[in-house]
Amino acid sequence: MNLAAAPAQATEQRLLARLADLSQRLAVSIDLEQTLAQVAQIIAESMDAEASAVFLIDEAQQRIVCRACHGPVDISGLSLRLDQGLVGRAIARGSCEIVGDAHTDPDFAGRTLDARTGFETRSVLTAPIMTTEGAIGALQVLNKRGGGPFDAADADSLRLLAAPTALALNHARLTQVVVQQNRLRRELTMARRLQRSLLPKRRRGAFPLRALNFPAREISGDFYDFFELPDGRIAFTVGDVAGKGLDASFLMVRCASLLRWAGKEGLPPGQWLARANDELMEAIAAGMFVCAVAGYYDPFRQQAVWANAGFPPLLRVDRVGCFARFEAEGPPLGILRGMSYPEQQTTLDGAALYLFSDGMTDVRGDDGEVLGVDGVQHAVGEMRLLPPEARLRALVRRLRRMTVTDDTTLMVVEGEAPALLRIEFPAEARQLMPMRHAADAVLEQQGVDAELRAALVLALDEACANIIRHAFGGGCGSGRIELLIRREAEALHFVLSDTAACVDPERIKPRDLNECRPGGLGLCFIDTLMDAWKLTPLAGGGNRLWMVRRLDSANSHVIEHSPTALDAGASIA
Secondary structure: OOHHHHHHHHHHHHHHHHHHHHHHHHOOOOOHHHHHHHHHHHHHHHOOOEEEEEEEEEOOOEEEEEEEEEEOOOOOEEEEEEOHHHHHHHHHOOEEEEEOOHHHHHOOOOOHHHHHHOOOOOOOOEEEEEEEEEEEEEEEEEEEOOOOOHHHHHHHHHHHHHHHHHHHHHHHHHHHHHHHHHHHHHHHHHHHHHHHHHHOOOOOOOOOOOOOEEEEOOOOOEEEEEEEEEOOOOEEEEEEEOOHHHHHHHHHHHHHHHHHHHEEEEEEEHHHHHHHHHOOOOOOOOOOOEEEEEEEEOOOEEEEEEEEOOOOOEEEEEOOEEEEEOOOOOOOEEEOOOOOOOOEEEOOOOOEEEOOOOOEEEEEEEOOOEOOHHHHHHHHHOOOOOOOHHHHHHHHHHHHOOOOOOOEEEEEEEEOOOOEEEEEOOOOHHHHHHHHHHHHHHHHHHOHHHHHHHHHHHHHHHHHHHHHHHHHOOOOOOOOEEEEEEEEOOEEEEEEEOOOOOHHHHHHOOOOOOOOOOHHHHHHHHHHHHOOOEEEEEEOOOOOEEEEEOOOOOOOOOOOOOOOOOOOOOOOO
16 A cells, blocks of 8 residues: 555545535525525635635626625635636636635735735635636635645646536525526416406496506506496596606506596596506606506496596597597696696597507507507597497507507497487476476487376476476576486486586485475376386486386386485475
């Protein structure tokens, strides 16, 4: 046995054991910071050094950063230029660097640190951490225990230890990427669920508002909402947040919630958007804004009123194909505090009102040209005679055949058949005769038999007379009444609206005919004649009385126990 070779063999065996231990421990490490801390400790112990450090290149900052260290001085976070220090030199050359006396080397960057901490750096050994794509960092050990300098054998040992370190770092980085992707996927799923929860539930049947939204990515910066108010109006909002991704989606959630909160108060659309704008200015990030429309649709009067904050123009189209375009008259939300938003309105009477985000106008056809507002108008015109649901599906199919680059939202407010009669007159008794003649003529045109026609006209006369007598003091003042008659299938709808003080529906009850007192028979007559009726106070003043009579009704009918103001000293609407 060669006794002289025994120490070298023992050292080699210890190195191999350390190398195996390092490889095994790093193979199961998936946390990057934990991996780096383990590497620093194992390197110091394996190289019998007083201190060690792991440096990694920060590509974004173009710096070399100490990510972990082991020894008496904590230098974690130390940042160097790519060409600075002994670490920078080893990385640039791609080779191990041995420095016997650090303070005599012009590239040694730790003089100030030594002076501040009291640690004395003597010898330094640095090895680059190499991958197939080049150096990603470096291992560095300081001061060999025993006082001697590092030598070529130490350099070989550190180079060997750098190999599993590189593999472990790549493994940890890839694992971290997967973890981040999974976390992002979970966050996107939660954001998508939150967004969907904010969208109103689909209404079946003849509900006049329909809408759809489909994102260009996993989540959308667009939103829409609609909800019914106590006075029978339907509030609606449509919005488009500038930008994409999570930031846009979070702002979308905030803005949609804010608009619903403000809309529940029944504010006029201009005030509604102004309040939302001022609230949004409290927290919106610089450079972000929201284009939005907020308004109300009155299904009884078929009137839509809204304010537009930088949203694409609204389109009104009737069954003949005539269009009206309503351009935005206010700036987007979140730009300047104290902005005003003018209101716009239209009466539908069988027409439809379209609201759409710029995702719809920005789609591109096979020729690369954007659809634009004119293209949307053309598509809507082609499909105007289709039923509402089929019309929406057809528009979506057309969009999906094109290149969609942005979130897309489309809302349609569908007007009912045009009114048979719509008249407004002063609340005066002398106006009742022309009202009766007008109503009778319309009912005769609809083929209503003479007996039922007379009863219906009488019911309208009784209702209007009581409005004039009890709500407006017999016709004094500037009160007004509006009568609207509409036919839906085999049912006639009568809507009386007034401008009197609001009535509490709960205090108006149908009269018991066994009571011995004069008056009060008008309400009982309406209760018997009509299939349903309902009194609703209106936001901002006034009342509305809605009555419906099925033309196939006999004596049976449905009574809604909604009180009216007939013979009760109050108005009818």
